[in-house]
Amino acid sequence: MPEFVLTVARFGFLILLWIFVFTVVGVIRRDLFAGARSSRLVAAPRGVGASTGLPSRPAKVKRGRAAHQLVVTAGQLAGTRITLGEAQITIGRAEDSTLVITDDYASARHARLVPRSGQWFIEDLGSTNGTYLDRAKVTGPTPVPLGVPIRIGRTSLELRP
Amino acid sequence: MTAPAVPAPTPATTGEMPRVRESSGRRNAELALLVFVMLLVLAYAATVEATALDTITSDFWIPVALVAGVFLGLHVVIRFLAPYADPALVPAVALLNGLGVAFLRRIDLAFADADERADLPIFSGVGGRQLAWTLIAVVLAAGLLIIVRDHRAVSRYAYTLGLVGIVLVMIPAVLPSQFSEINGAKLWIRVGGFQIQPGEFAKLALVSFFAYYLVRKREVLSLASRRFLGIDFPRGRDLGPVVAVWMLSLLVLVFEKDLGTALLYFGMFVVILYVATERVSWLIIGLLLFFGGAFLAYTLGASVGGPFANFYQRAQIWLDPFADPYADGFQMVQSLLGLGTGGLFGAGPGGGQPNKIPLVVSDFVFAGLGEEIGLFGLSALLVVYLLIVERGLRAGLAVRDSFGKLVAGGLAFTLGLQVFVIVGGVTGLIPLTGQTTPFLSAGGSSLMANWLIIAMLLRISDAAGRPVTGATGGRTSGPGGGGAPAQLHGAPTEVIRS
Numbered sequence: 001m002p003e004f005v006l007t008v009a010r011f012g013f014l015i016l017l018w019i020f021v022f023t024v025v026g027v028i029r030r031d032l033f034a035g036a037r038s039s040r041l042v043a044a045p046r047g048v049g050a051s052t053g054l055p056s057r058p059a060k061v062k063r064g065r066a067a068h069q070l071v072v073t074a075g076q077l078a079g080t081r082i083t084l085g086e087a088q089i090t091i092g093r094a095e096d097s098t099l100v101i102t103d104d105y106a107s108a109r110h111a112r113l114v115p116r117s118g119q120w121f122i123e124d125l126g127s128t129n130g131t132y133l134d135r136a137k138v139t140g141p142t143p144v145p146l147g148v149p150i151r152i153g154r155t156s157l158e159l160r161p
Numbered sequence: 162m163t164a165p166a167v168p169a170p171t172p173a174t175t176g177e178m179p180r181v182r183e184s185s186g187r188r189n190a191e192l193a194l195l196v197f198v199m200l201l202v203l204a205y206a207a208t209v210e211a212t213a214l215d216t217i218t219s220d221f222w223i224p225v226a227l228v229a230g231v232f233l234g235l236h237v238v239i240r241f242l243a244p245y246a247d248p249a250l251v252p253a254v255a256l257l258n259g260l261g262v263a264f265l266r267r268i269d270l271a272f273a274d275a276d277e278r279a280d281l282p283i284f285s286g287v288g289g290r291q292l293a294w295t296l297i298a299v300v301l302a303a304g305l306l307i308i309v310r311d312h313r314a315v316s317r318y319a320y321t322l323g324l325v326g327i328v329l330v331m332i333p334a335v336l337p338s339q340f341s342e343i344n345g346a347k348l349w350i351r352v353g354g355f356q357i358q359p360g361e362f363a364k365l366a367l368v369s370f371f372a373y374y375l376v377r378k379r380e381v382l383s384l385a386s387r388r389f390l391g392i393d394f395p396r397g398r399d400l401g402p403v404v405a406v407w408m409l410s411l412l413v414l415v416f417e418k419d420l421g422t423a424l425l426y427f428g429m430f431v432v433i434l435y436v437a438t439e440r441v442s443w444l445i446i447g448l449l450l451f452f453g454g455a456f457l458a459y460t461l462g463a464s465v466g467g468p469f470a471n472f473y474q475r476a477q478i479w480l481d482p483f484a485d486p487y488a489d490g491f492q493m494v495q496s497l498l499g500l501g502t503g504g505l506f507g508a509g510p511g512g513g514q515p516n517k518i519p520l521v522v523s524d525f526v527f528a529g530l531g532e533e534i535g536l537f538g539l540s541a542l543l544v545v546y547l548l549i550v551e552r553g554l555r556a557g558l559a560v561r562d563s564f565g566k567l568v569a570g571g572l573a574f575t576l577g578l579q580v581f582v583i584v585g586g587v588t589g590l591i592p593l594t595g596q597t598t599p600f601l602s603a604g605g606s607s608l609m610a611n612w613l614i615i616a617m618l619l620r621i622s623d624a625a626g627r628p629v630t631g632a633t634g635g636r637t638s639g640p641g642g643g644g645a646p647a648q649l650h651g652a653p654t655e656v657i658r659s
Contacts, residue, residue: 014507
């Protein structure tokens, strides 16, 4: 074997090795953004990920923007965010609640947020101290607009796009 | 398995199609990466023969084609049984395993007589055995994916697995040395010409048990505490299990004379504990206990000797390998010289003299590779390990149930710690202990156990990537449908603290 071929093979292999590493990183990156986009946490990345062929899902809300996050704005859990999917969110002190709040004025099973055709409804589950949407006490399933505080004891929650 | 906390809402018919396409996109990426990996390994095998033999034999591609075949088989299994699994995991592992097989064959070439080199049978020597073990290990991994359709089903056998794990760890310690000792470490079961290292398999069993135990105990461990020096420390009575595992790993250290394995089990437990409770104090306690134990073993080894002498000797070699370069420090010195000879870009595949390094097929495989691919190549391999660990941790972050989180975190960390222990040992960063380099070292036990770990990570990452609701009912109710997850606080949420 001529020396030249061996040298090319030797360095070519090392370069290929690193190209592989960067390809894997690229795949991971694309996967990360594709996953984020399906839950709409991050804005669609520029250029990358376009090949995964994710057509934008038909808008489920007729008017305004859809809610994608539930943010705790006041109370002990302030700052907690929950990414909204298609499952309901139960709120209360019970262990199996989706959002477990440690609030003295909250009941074990206090309230739940239910999605119905793209709109989220808040429903009180017979709590002791009641659930308030802004200032109004929630009696039946009530649609929750974006940015309007849901008050449970000392805790305040908001839907965010 | 349906999570009891989520009564299924009206299934959204929209959005199913793109998700299906998303999963097949992942699989296609995996396939493309696998093909790339196999070409890379093929290029390596060809370069080795061109450099070492000065010619390329007509059947150099057969081992590569065989491993490529089983990897593609695994890919097909994943495509059907874990369609949402991580796309980077299998190709990254395949690269390490493929290079391992090719490098071990290269070592066979180095040890063979000059006139026999050209026609070395494929299944002969260390490389051939590794090839056979790879085929078996990948089939085992596929088997795990076929049997375990839902990782939460594993938690039902947690106590059995814990017992099995401890028994596996302890067998070599109680066996007489002639059945269990190789190179000063009692880690083996040797029957006839056949030997297995049961401790490798214990990792998976112990991680599952720890995860299950901690999911049940995490509340008391993370809430009850006493504040001291600004750090929340757990109550004395809650320290019981940690101390028990510490004792276990010290026993391993004493009776099996292996610091690396002891560090591995202990680190594994402490990190799972930390992940379960989110409390830094466990890490501090763990590190203090480990360094305390290691220092105690060192002092006892210096003064009393006996079972600690081996550890003391290794620490001495680590402190100054060149003190006795032809006897005690021989392995370390040859390893360092090999790495040094390789330099930045290495001598080229097939161009080095890996046969000069003792134990180059098992403990020192990284030094042997380093001589030929240099720092440039070794760091690529280290990044590949890093990516594997990162994907494992990512699966743990993304999966929704606590048991899966702890198992994935624990397994990924264990893999990373093992790489650190052996690569750190080979390069002289920490005292050398005889661990295998995952997927590269010769050895069926290690290969099979690590492939099982990867299969478990694939299973968990599949559960993590799968859409929460919608028409996946047939798949989610796997054979493991039953009461187990009800006991686990598998909160179906994804909480991100900002």
